[in-house]
Structures are given as C-alpha cells and as structure tokens.
Amino acid sequence: ETGVTQSPTHLIKTRGQQVTLRCSSQSGHNTVSWYQQALGQGPQFIFQYYREEENGRGNFPPRFSGLQFPNYSSELNVNALELDDSALYLCASSLGLAVTGELFFGEGSRLTVL
Amino acid sequence: EDQVTQSPEALRLQEGESSSLNCSYTVSGLRGLFWYRQDPGKGPEFLFTLYSAGEEKEKERLKATLTKKESFLHITAPKPEDSATYLCAVQNIQGAQKLVFGQGTRLTINP
Numbered sequence: 001e002t003g004v005t006q007s008p009t010h011l012i013k014t015r016g017q018q019v020t021l022r023c024s025s026q027s028g029h030n031t032v033s034w035y036q037q038a039l040g041q042g043p044q045f046i047f048q049y050y051r052e053e054e055n056g057r058g059n060f061p062p063r064f065s066g067l068q069f070p071n072y073s074s075e076l077n078v079n080a081l082e083l084d085d086s087a088l089y090l091c092a093s094s095l096g097l098a099v100t101g102e103l104f105f106g107e108g109s110r111l112t113v114l
Numbered sequence: 115e116d117q118v119t120q121s122p123e124a125l126r127l128q129e130g131e132s133s134s135l136n137c138s139y140t141v142s143g144l145r146g147l148f149w150y151r152q153d154p155g156k157g158p159e160f161l162f163t164l165y166s167a168g169e170e171k172e173k174e175r176l177k178a179t180l181t182k183k184e185s186f187l188h189i190t191a192p193k194p195e196d197s198a199t200y201l202c203a204v205q206n207i208q209g210a211q212k213l214v215f216g217q218g219t220r221l222t223i224n225p
Contacts, residue, residue: 004157033211033212035215040217041217041218042118042201042203042215042216042217042218043158043201043213043215044215045212045213045214048211048212050211055211056209056211056212058212090157090158092157101145101146101148101163101203101205101213102148102160102163103158103160103213104160105157105158105159106157107155107156107157108156108157
C-alpha cells in the first residue's frame with residue numbers, strides 16, 4: 001500500500017511569484033484535502049477535492065486554487081505569493097465523501113516566501 | 115465558528131511521569147473529535163476518533179476521553195519515543211469535509 005506523497009519537499013520563492021505543489025493520494029483513496037500549517041500552529045483547512053470536484057473551501061483567498069486528476073492525485077496552486085504564505089502545506093487523503101476524520105497525511109511541502 | 119484550544123502549549127516530563135493534555139472545544143454540532151500525533155518535519159498521524167461524551171479510546175500508553183466541552187489525552191508512564199506534538203481537531207456535522215485543529219501541545223519526554 002502506497003502512502004501519501006508530496007513534492008517538492010522544500011522550496012523557496014519570492015513575493016509575487018506562483019507555486020504549484022503536488023500530491024499523490026494513498027492507494028484506493030478518492031478524496032484529497034489540503035491544509036496550511038504555519039510554524040507553531042495547527043493545520044488550517046484550505047479545500048477538499050472529491051472525484052475531481054472542489055468539495056468545500058476554508059477561509060483562503062481565490063489565489064489559492066487546486067485540481068484533482070482522474071487518478072485522484074492533486075495540485076495546489078498559489079498565485080501572487082505573499083510573505084505570510086510561508087508555511088508547511090499538507091496534503092491528506094481519505095476514502096469517500098463522508099470523511100471520518102481519519103485523514104492520511106503526507107510529509108508536506110515546506111514553502112518559504114522571501 | 116468552531117474553535118479548539120489546547121493546553122498546555124508545551125510540556126516536559128521525565129520518563130515514566132504520567133500526565134494529561136487538554137483540548138477544549140466549541141462546535142455547533144460535533145460529528146467527531148480527533149487526536150493526531152505530529153513528529154518534527156512530518157505530517158500528522160491519526161491516533162483516535164471520539165464521537166460522544168463518555169467515550170474512551172486506548173492505544174498503548176495513550177488514552178483519550180471526551181466530555182461535552184473538552185477532551186483529555188492521558189499519557190501513562192511515557193517513554194522518550196512519545197515525544198511529539200499532539201494535535202486535537204473537531205469535525206462539525208455541517209461542513210464535515212474539514213477538520214478544525216488546535217495549535218497543539220509539544221510534549222518532550224526526558225530519559
């Protein structure tokens with residue numbers, strides 16, 4: 001059974017640039033959620049994708065967008081990067097629309113915005 | 115708005131010294147309360163789900179309990195490998211696709 005994998009693991013961008021983060025969900029999981037975790041804080045929900053459709057969004061501006069592909073992998077795109085976007089971005093997969101809360105997280109992509 | 119507050123922010127114990135972590139929550143309709151463990155540089159790892167007041171779950175040296183306003187994670191005779199950040203999260207009946215996390219408790223067990 002393959003776990004959740006994310007890439008890249010670390011990246012550095014400058015303010016105003018755009019970034020794409022990628023996630024491969026755990027085998028058999030069709031739901032992917034993205035969370036942002038600032039240093040010393042708990043994860044914050046960005047959005048969730050189920051069968052290629054956005055299924056719920058947190059309090060993040062439209063410059064945060066995503067995609068889910070037919071193989072259930074996913075991308076998170078952030079445009080016009082700001083300094084406050086520096087954080088660990090976590091992808092989590094789960095099975096089915098009725099999320100049990102039992103999310104399987106990847107190790108995250110650490111984004112630094114200078 | 116759903117809220118989760120964890121205390122203390124950090125806790126340092128000696129090996130074998132039992133203690134409890136607190137998670138206070140406010141949610142309009144609780145679907146579930148969850149505990150996760152997060153090691154440095156890693157993603158959170160699922161530990162427990164609790165659904166109703168009075169429920170308890172155990173795993174090795176950890177036991178989670180739930181009341182209508184808070185949850186406790188009890189750690190009995192901890193070992194250094196229990197050192198991690200412990201996160202509590204709630205899931206609302208409405209908007210069940212997201213978890214609302216607390217800020218975590220950073221636990222250090224000294225040998």
